[in-house]
Amino acid sequence: MSITEFLDSVDIAHFSSPEEFWERLHGLPNKDSAVIARTIFEERQTGRVNPLHSSFFFQSIENTQFFHHVVSPYLNVLLQELDAIQLPPGDILELGSGAGVVACFLAQKYPEKTVVGIDLLPDVVATAKELAQLLGLSNVEFRQVEIAGLQLGKTFGCVLSVALREEMSSGRQGSFGYFSAIAELPHALTAKSSPLSQCVAQHLVAGGLYVSLERCHDVASIASWVGEMQSEGISPSLEHSKMLTFTGVLTGAEKMPLLLSSRTESHIDAESLLQWRMSGSNEMQSDELAVELRIYSQRAWRVVKATEFSIRDELGDAAVRVYLLECDREGLVYFATNRGAREIIFETSFGGAQILSNKFEHLLGELTYNPSVVDVHSITSL
Numbered sequence: 001m002s003i004t005e006f007l008d009s010v011d012i013a014h015f016s017s018p019e020e021f022w023e024r025l026h027g028l029p030n031k032d033s034a035v036i037a038r039t040i041f042e043e044r045q046t047g048r049v050n051p052l053h054s055s056f057f058f059q060s061i062e063n064t065q066f067f068h069h070v071v072s073p074y075l076n077v078l079l080q081e082l083d084a085i086q087l088p089p090g091d092i093l094e095l096g097s098g099a100g101v102v103a104c105f106l107a108q109k110y111p112e113k114t115v116v117g118i119d120l121l122p123d124v125v126a127t128a129k130e131l132a133q134l135l136g137l138s139n140v141e142f143r144q145v146e147i148a149g150l151q152l153g154k155t156f157g158c159v160l161s162v163a164l165r166e167e168m169s170s171g172r173q174g175s176f177g178y179f180s181a182i183a184e185l186p187h188a189l190t191a192k193s194s195p196l197s198q199c200v201a202q203h204l205v206a207g208g209l210y211v212s213l214e215r216c217h218d219v220a221s222i223a224s225w226v227g228e229m230q231s232e233g234i235s236p237s238l239e240h241s242k243m244l245t246f247t248g249v250l251t252g253a254e255k256m257p258l259l260l261s262s263r264t265e266s267h268i269d270a271e272s273l274l275q276w277r278m279s280g281s282n283e284m285q286s287d288e289l290a291v292e293l294r295i296y297s298q299r300a301w302r303v304v305k306a307t308e309f310s311i312r313d314e315l316g317d318a319a320v321r322v323y324l325l326e327c328d329r330e331g332l333v334y335f336a337t338n339r340g341a342r343e344i345i346f347e348t349s350f351g352g353a354q355i356l357s358n359k360f361e362h363l364l365g366e367l368t369y370n371p372s373v374v375d376v377h378s379i380t381s382l
């Protein structure tokens with residue numbers, strides 16, 4: 001069965017525009033879904049999504065059909081990639097299998113293998129079982145289990161996780177520094193293991209393949225995810241891994257790393273991860289990365305002034321830093337948050353920081369009166 005035929009059999013809706021989505025949503029009985037979608041998008045900014053919120057979209061086959069392309073638009077691209085990957089021998093385990101679409105796709109592609117899908121929530125598991133039945137698949141099973149501490153007593157040739165880490169993590173990791181997330185890569189790559197990476201290590205057979213598609217928005221977040229795996233003796237093959245781009249009807253273009261990993265002693269270092277992230281010159285790079293690369297350019301930017309704002313808003317506590325930087329005759333006003341935002345607000349190629357001094361002070365004045373700001377202090381040592 002081709003991917004198109006499979007998707008047709010699952011009947012996942014495809015919307016060509018947000019207007020079309022809103023129009024069709026309007027006809028649905030449950031209007032709360034728009035509010036829940038918004039909550040999920042906001043939670044993703046913090047790197048921590050509540051599974052109870054995302055489960056709304058997997059509570060029934062109808063919800064999955066309607067929302068998959070809207071909230072998690074990776075399906076089409078992911079299935080094409082999975083279709084092209086040569087899987088090693090052995091059964092397949094999907095962690096956080098949701099409504100079971102990915103697990104069912106693999107079950108129909110590999111009738112000789114058993115596919116096991118694990119999910120935390122009973123109604124989500126019920127939807128996945130219903131989908132398997134609808135598709136007439138007898139080699140896929142879904143179990144309601146918590147992944148943290150999971151021990152199935154069996155290893156698998158292939159383990160998968162898709163958009164799971166953000167539901168198991170304690171929040172955004174990686175971009176915890178300010179000046180340059182790229183400069184933090186060596187530190188991020190030594191991240192401690194996590195319940196997810198432990199579970200993968202527990203269930204991946206020697207010579208097996210771990211396929212992950214997790215929401216890591218910037219290179220430092222990718223590094224901390226790789227660090228989590230590496231601390232469990234698992235590491236991606238950068239040669240076989242790639243950044244995928246999806247265009248969701250509400251999310252717009254989004255990038256996520258498809259990492260193909262295995263048990264290995266060798267570790268990825270910061271330089272090769274950065275090179276990999278920048279490779280493919282015609283690839284759309286995020287604005288944050290472009291700014292990061294400018295700051296990271298190995299040039300000696302001098303910090304002339306820096307101020308930190310502690311903020312509290314609907315996403316919780318965070319910190320914002322604004323820097324006035326200088327290098328030779330160039331000057332920059334650089335804005336960074338520990339939620340991963342990176343922006344050059346003003347720049348000059350002559351006269352250095354002096355030229356931007358008034359603009360910098362003006363910006364600080366504006367930010368000070370922002371209602372979310374709870375504390376302001378200038379930074380004297382960095």
Ligand SMILES: C[S@@+](CC[C@H](N)C(=O)[O-])C[C@H]1O[C@@H](n2cnc3c(N)ncnc32)[C@H](O)[C@@H]1O
Binds near residue numbers: 102
């Ligand atoms: C975003 S969904 C992805 C679903 C599926 N992989 C897909 O792409 O269609 C993540 C799933 O992981 C499940 N999940 C989150 N935390 C979990 C945990 N600690 N143990 C088991 N499942 C978990 C959620 O219930 C949710 O169904």
